Amino acid sequence: MALAAGSEKQVGKLVIRNVGLMLSGDLARPILDADTVVAEGGQIVALGRFADCDTDGAGVVIDAHGCALSPGLIDSHVHPVFGDWTPRQGQFGWIDSFLHGGVTTMISAGEVHLPGRPRDIVGVKALAITAQRAYANFRPGGVKVLGGAPVIEKGMVESDFVELAAAGVTLLGEVGLGSVKAGYEAKQMVAWARAAGIQSTIHTGGPSVPGSGYIDADTVLEADADIIGHINGGHTSLPLSQIRCLCEGCGRGIEIVHNGNELAALSALRFARELGQLDRVILGTDSPAGSGVQPLGILRMIALLASVGDMPAELIFCCATGNTALTRKLDCGLIELGRAADFVLMDRAQHSAGRDLLDSVRQGDLPGIGMVVIDGIVRCGRSRNTPPAERVPEVIQ
Numbered sequence: 001m002a003l004a005a006g007s008e009k010q011v012g013k014l015v016i017r018n019v020g021l022m023l024s025g026d027l028a029r030p031i032l033d034a035d036t037v038v039a040e041g042g043q044i045v046a047l048g049r050f051a052d053c054d055t056d057g058a059g060v061v062i063d064a065h066g067c068a069l070s071p072g073l074i075d076s077h078v079h080p081v082f083g084d085w086t087p088r089q090g091q092f093g094w095i096d097s098f099l100h101g102g103v104t105t106m107i108s109a110g111e112v113h114l115p116g117r118p119r120d121i122v123g124v125k126a127l128a129i130t131a132q133r134a135y136a137n138f139r140p141g142g143v144k145v146l147g148g149a150p151v152i153e154k155g156m157v158e159s160d161f162v163e164l165a166a167a168g169v170t171l172l173g174e175v176g177l178g179s180v181k182a183g184y185e186a187k188q189m190v191a192w193a194r195a196a197g198i199q200s201t202i203h204t205g206g207p208s209v210p211g212s213g214y215i216d217a218d219t220v221l222e223a224d225a226d227i228i229g230h231i232n233g234g235h236t237s238l239p240l241s242q243i244r245c246l247c248e249g250c251g252r253g254i255e256i257v258h259n260g261n262e263l264a265a266l267s268a269l270r271f272a273r274e275l276g277q278l279d280r281v282i283l284g285t286d287s288p289a290g291s292g293v294q295p296l297g298i299l300r301m302i303a304l305l306a307s308v309g310d311m312p313a314e315l316i317f318c319c320a321t322g323n324t325a326l327t328r329k330l331d332c333g334l335i336e337l338g339r340a341a342d343f344v345l346m347d348r349a350q351h352s353a354g355r356d357l358l359d360s361v362r363q364g365d366l367p368g369i370g371m372v373v374i375d376g377i378v379r380c381g382r383s384r385n386t387p388p389a390e391r392v393p394e395v396i397q
């Protein structure tokens, strides 16, 4: 199913009841005392116990049958090109496959895989604006792709960023993937972008593929981008001592990705926890990449960080939802009134050793997804990609 954002039909009232575990995405209160969520016009309008919620006039009613509900997962780092095609590994339908991994929003870190991508400034701007428009108009599987992330090149001036922002561009692609590699040069452009309202991210660590660059901790700190992109490398990591410097030396977003070094991922999580700054930790896949496309990449990161990282699973779900939404200033990612009705319903996978969903994730198993909702519309039922969930939600009206 591929939906164009502009052609979605009017969304009526959606009621989801019998939720067994309501994960909020909010670190301060990761589990809510609620079994029902009501959405209207694509937004959450009521939340709580079924008897206390106004459920009259529902167009769609879903019995969750005790499944857990989480905000839709947000992939903070992807490299889309156009539509649901990636030239990196020659695959179609990769974004739709991520929907089946619970991802409802993805954020471009640059459309860098476009064959023959322009590097002259007019071309860089034209590509970013085109990608932003194209993904605003077309959502593969219903997934919200925030595209149009220009990779900065030498020679860009302040008015370029003002022009990009006025055209609707809200993100910079990974700093360091273009000709701007020095800290002082990046710092100037990142500041121009920020002043224009454009958020930035920077490549961290060794080159990802031939042609990509090496960026060390001093350069990352000097550039001062909003997000320390793949702090655990993509895949080659900085030494752990430099990762500690990055966590301690600034207050920017700590992005941990699937396409990175797992030891560095766990270390970055530990440094953030020791600093009492878990709210800075956000998750991405960095796919498509040399390592491929990972439809379950965000779920795999959650399971890795909760199990080997020895963290309560409900807190790690926040790193993949609310933390990213707050860092990226998105209207989704939290189960809260007025937020986008983007949900993942899931349960313990069949035959997991864990006694319930959170315990199974703590033991390193992936959840089984039973349904994904975006903007109050059911986008898929039982996932074709996760292990089968023990219980699955049912549309009863």
Ligand SMILES: [Zn+2]
Residues within 6 Å of the ligand: 174, 203, 204, 208, 229, 230, 234
């Ligand atoms: Zn990178």
